[in-house]
Amino acid sequence: MHSVIHTASRLVVKVGSSLVTNDGKGLDRVALARWAAEIAELKRRGKEVVLVSSGAIAEGCQRLGWSRRPKAVHELQAAAAVGQMGLAQAYETEFREHGLKTAQVLLTHEDLADRTRYLNARSTLTALLALNVVPIINENDTVVTDEIRFGDNDTLGALVTNLIEADALVILTDQRGLYTADPRKNPNAQFVHEAEAGDPALEEMAGGAGSSVGTGGMYTKIVAAKRAARSGAATVIASGREQNVLSRLADGEGIGTQLVAPTTRMAARKQWLADHLKLTGRLVLDAGAAVAVREKHTSLLPIGVIGVEGDFLRGEAVACVDETGHEVARGLVNYSSDEARLIMKKPTRALEETLGYLVEPELIHRDNMVTL
Ligand SMILES: Nc1ncnc2c1ncn2[C@@H]1O[C@H](COP(=O)(O)OP(=O)(O)O)[C@@H](O)[C@H]1O
Numbered sequence: 371m372h373s374v375i376h377t378a379s380r381l382v383v384k385v386g387s388s389l390v391t392n393d394g395k396g397l398d399r400v401a402l403a404r405w406a407a408e409i410a411e412l413k414r415r416g417k418e419v420v421l422v423s424s425g426a427i428a429e430g431c432q433r434l435g436w437s438r439r440p441k442a443v444h445e446l447q448a449a450a451a452v453g454q455m456g457l458a459q460a461y462e463t464e465f466r467e468h469g470l471k472t473a474q475v476l477l478t479h480e481d482l483a484d485r486t487r488y489l490n491a492r493s494t495l496t497a498l499l500a501l502n503v504v505p506i507i508n509e510n511d512t513v514v515t516d517e518i519r520f521g522d523n524d525t526l527g528a529l530v531t532n533l534i535e536a537d538a539l540v541i542l543t544d545q546r547g548l549y550t551a552d553p554r555k556n557p558n559a560q561f562v563h564e565a566e567a568g569d570p571a572l573e574e575m576a577g578g579a580g581s582s583v584g585t586g587g588m589y590t591k592i593v594a595a596k597r598a599a600r601s602g603a604a605t606v607i608a609s610g611r612e613q614n615v616l617s618r619l620a621d622g623e624g625i626g627t628q629l630v631a632p633t634t635r636m637a638a639r640k641q642w643l644a645d646h647l648k649l650t651g652r653l654v655l656d657a658g659a660a661v662a663v664r665e666k667h668t669s670l671l672p673i674g675v676i677g678v679e680g681d682f683l684r685g686e687a688v689a690c691v692d693e694t695g696h697e698v699a700r701g702l703v704n705y706s707s708d709e710a711r712l713i714m715k716k717p718t719r720a721l722e723e724t725l726g727y728l729v730e731p732e733l734i735h736r737d738n739m740v741t742l
């Protein structure tokens with residue numbers, strides 16, 4: 371069996387607390403150095419990689435001299451703020467060894483639930499990838515309370531996978547992958563090589579968190595795979611302690627548990643747009659733009675828009691119609707209706723002068739649009 375990572379060109383790699391902090395003993399610099407070397411190798415092979423790393427709370431507890439993980443949210447937040455400094459420093463140093471720059475991105479649940487912030491997070495991450503920078507993501511623990519926490523970084527990894535429409539999510543943990551039962555408790559547990567993400571039988575197999583430093587256990591990884599599949603991404607759960615795990619996966623070796631997505635990315639995107647979009651306005655396209663969007667699936671530029679109807683904000687969903695009123699596509703706009711009225715019919719070079727700033731050259735990016 372071949373690894374789905376072999377063909378993936380955009381990847382999210384998630385490393386859990388137990389690995390990053392060597393079971394709570396403080397940052398495992400040797401492990402961090404290994405992943406940096408491996409990610410550098412994937413990038414040399416032309417893959418784009420985003421790293422989601424846990425470990426801030428465990429590292430913070432270590433730095434503060436706390437032997438046990440606190441229960442109070444404010445103490446966890448304080449530990450995360452202290453520990454995140456260590457994480458960022460360590461990754462920056464290790465990636466620099468390979469001539470790579472890193473960027474710290476701290477996200478909350480609300481950032482991904484709000485359309486405008488969602489688009490902003492997405493454009494920042496895509497810009498960083500285009501600049502060949504490795505984004506390193508964690509939850510912004512300082513500003514979240516229990517009710518709105520991702521809680522575990524498996525969920526965060528899956529949402530980032532959806533956000534940037536990655537081809538695959540690689541969850542590195544302290545086990546080889548998924549077993550039919552928790553191998554720490556059941557020595558007869560069988561290894562699962564491949565399954566379909568979202569198969570309810572998987573949830574039965576996954577117990578709670580196995581280690582004292584991690585939070586999610588295998589259950590959150592299975593749910594993460596199901597979420598990642600919503601945007602058509604496959605998930606691999608593998609051991610972060612395995613030598614050259616990422617490059618071996620990229621070579622096509624079928625290590626770890628591979629959870630394949632039942633839907634393709636395009637079908638998933640269409641479904642998502644169809645399910646979630648409440649249309650708040652319409653853009654009328656000239657004949658050229660209507661053909662380009664419908665037949666070549668291009669982004670929509672302001673120059674091709676001859677009318678703006680309704681009141682909408684950046685990030686809201688609008689319909690794109692041709693001059694006869696026939697719907698051609700729908701998508702998320704980069705500009706509000708007021709801005710769109712000012713820039714319609716104008717070439718890209720005139721946008722900055724008209725508005726005094728430039729958000730993006732496209733009115734709707736092709737990645738945020740489905741043609742009908
Ligand atoms: N079916 C299962 N297969 C493998 N591991 C399981 C299973 N059920 C529970 N686990 C436990 O999940 C743990 C990994 O989760 P966790 O400690 O949260 O790691 P991380 O910090 O990497 O997110 C394993 O060490 C294991 O004990």
Ligand SMILES: N[C@@H](CCC(=O)OP(=O)(O)O)C(=O)O
Nearest residue numbers: 386387424425426427523585
């Ligand atoms: N934001 C937290 C990560 C939460 C967490 O422990 O996640 P996980 O690696 O899934 O067990 C931290 O950096 O400590």
